[in-house]
Amino acid sequence: MDTKETVLNVLQDLTGSDLSDDLDDNLFENGLLDSMGTVQLLLQLQSELGIEVPVSEFERSEWDTPNKIIANTEEMLK
Amino acid sequence: MLSFTPYENPMYFGILGLGLLPIVIGILCGKRFHWYETLISVFFLILTFGGPKLTQGFALIAYLIYEVLLVWCYTKYRKKNNNTGVFVSAVILAIIPLVIVKLTPAIQNGKQSIIGFLGISYLTFKAVQTIMESRDGVLKAFNPWFFLQFLVFFPTISSGPIDRYRRFKRDYDRVPKQGKYLQLLQKGLHNIFKGFIYKYMLAYVFGTMLLPKLEHQALMAHGLSWSLVGVMYVYSMYLFFDFAGYSLFAVGTSYFMGIETPMNFNSPFKSRNIKDFWNRWHMTLSFWFRDYIYMRLVFFFMKHKVFKSPKTTANVTYILNMTIMGFWHGVTWYYVTYGILHGAALVVNDWWLRYKKSHRGQIPHNKFTEVFATFITFNFVCFTFLLFSGFLNKMIMMK
Structure with a gap:
């Protein structure tokens, strides 16, 4: 499974919505993610992909769409 | 010796304008004089913390x-x-x-x-x-x-x-580039003038003209009265215009120095729910608590599996986060209760949003319900501000 798919699966578990067609939606503005969801996302990415994302790294405006989350995750896997 | 509370009187603004002039000219010419910025900072610190203070x-x-x-x-x-x-x-x-x-x-x-x-x-x-x-x-x-x-x-x-x-x-x-800086100057000036309207007109009307009279009447009434209701709304307006006005001065002045200090308020009384409110009221404080207390506590609790469900984790952390905020305001029963109430409201709000989501179609959602939600949020917030003001404490002490 590639990173994109993994991230989308994690997001689907968290938000209850399939986001593969809404890759540029702002997840905070449409209420799908909040601080709690964010932490769950970071922990889930950590357990599934082994990347450590400290809370400080999480700048909301840089993690607010599925595409940005996928890009950031891929960046950290390099 | 001269001594000022920041942004309190016209003379302060006069000195501020003169002090900022070299910085503005410098940045317009593409230069930043850090030594001068330090000098002016020290000068204003002496004005604020020198003499009698x-x-x-x-x-x-x-x-x-x-x-x-x-x-x-x-x-x-x-x-x-x-x-x-x-x-x-x-x-x-x-x-x-x-x-x-x-x-x-x-x-x-x-x-x-x-x-x-x-x-x-x-x-x-x-x-x-x-x-x-x-x-x-x-x-x-x-x-x-x-x-x-x-x-x-x-x-x-x-x-x-x-x-x-x-x-x-x-x-x-x-x-900052010249074009960008000119925009910042314009925005800065706009903020400062809006600040004048907020702090010296509206906060003055609510806080200095109306509030003392209403407080006096409410104290004379001993207990629940219409004057007390008046105190609640008038104090809330005063608190907002005074603090938002100050914040506009601070942000505007920063812009003049080429520093884009984040905004503190974004029409908080338009909030549709309490979470929305904390994204609009005293934002830099609320985001500080979110990023450095709430998220870190949630991270810790989840990682060590302290609570079984994520919902419980979120709820406990809401209460903890807002209670700490209450203590930060001051160690009095009314500040702490203010914090706990807001924590509880965040819990109820999350529960309601989840309930609404799982009963989609059964709960109406239209312009009217939105206005109603804003109305409830506004009144809840004003009630907590009344508590925050310490006026209820004063009433109890008088008895």
Whole structure:
């Protein structure tokens, strides 16, 4: 499974919505993610992909769409 | 000797304008004179903390030396090691002065601590976040001299908005392009004039003209009265226009210096629910609590599986987060209750949003329900502000 798919699966578990067609939606503005969801996302990415994302790294405006989350995750896997 | 509370009178603004002039001309010519920025900061600090308030000035100097050394030592240590105990100790040491200042009046019948000064809590926020970001490894190049500049940045020293180390550094190291800077000047001027309307007209009408009369009537009525309801709304308006006005001055002044200090308010009374409210009211404080307390506590609880469900984790952390915010305002029953009430409201709000989501189609959602939600949120917030004002405490004490 590639990173994109993994991230989308994690997001689907968290938000209850399939986001593969809404890759540029702002997840905070449409209420799908909040601080709690964010932490769950970071922990889930950590357990599934082994990347450590400290809370400080999480700048909301840089993690607010599925595409940005996928890009950031891929960046950290390099 | 001259002494001012920041942004309190016309003369302050006059001196401010003159002091900023060289900076404005410099940036327009593509240059930043950091030595001059330091000089003017020191000058305004002397205006704020000198003369009759000299004890506060000494307290500030001692505090700055203490915090800069502490954070410097921690960042040095962090380069080689990363022990959780050392991190926790550093955070505790950073907040100790603030804890003493907040506890002293509660223990000594309202007497203020001698180590206190105007703005100590805002400086503490900056110190604590810097330690936390070093711990996380995102802040690698720590410079004590720059950190000091960040702490004492004079437009925001007394009551925020609370900026972030890395964000501030980006602006501080860069000279904005002329076109961009002209826009900043325009926005800055707009903010300052809006601040005049907020603080010197609206806050004056609510706080100075209306509030004392209503408070007097409410006290005479002994108990529930229409005047008390009036106090609730009028105080809420006063609180908003006074603080939002101050914040506009601080943000506007920062813009003149080419620093884009974040905004503190975004039409908070338009909020549709309490979570929305905390994204619009005293935003830099609320986001500070979100990023450095709420998210970190949730992270800790989830990682160590302290609670079974994520919902419980979120709820417990809401209450903890807002209670800590209550204590931060001051150690009195009404500040703490204010915090707990907002924590509880966030729990209820989450529950309601989940319920609404799972019963989609059964619960109506239209323009009317939106207005109704805004109305409820507004009234709840005003009620908590009445508590926050300490006026209920005064009424109880009079009995």
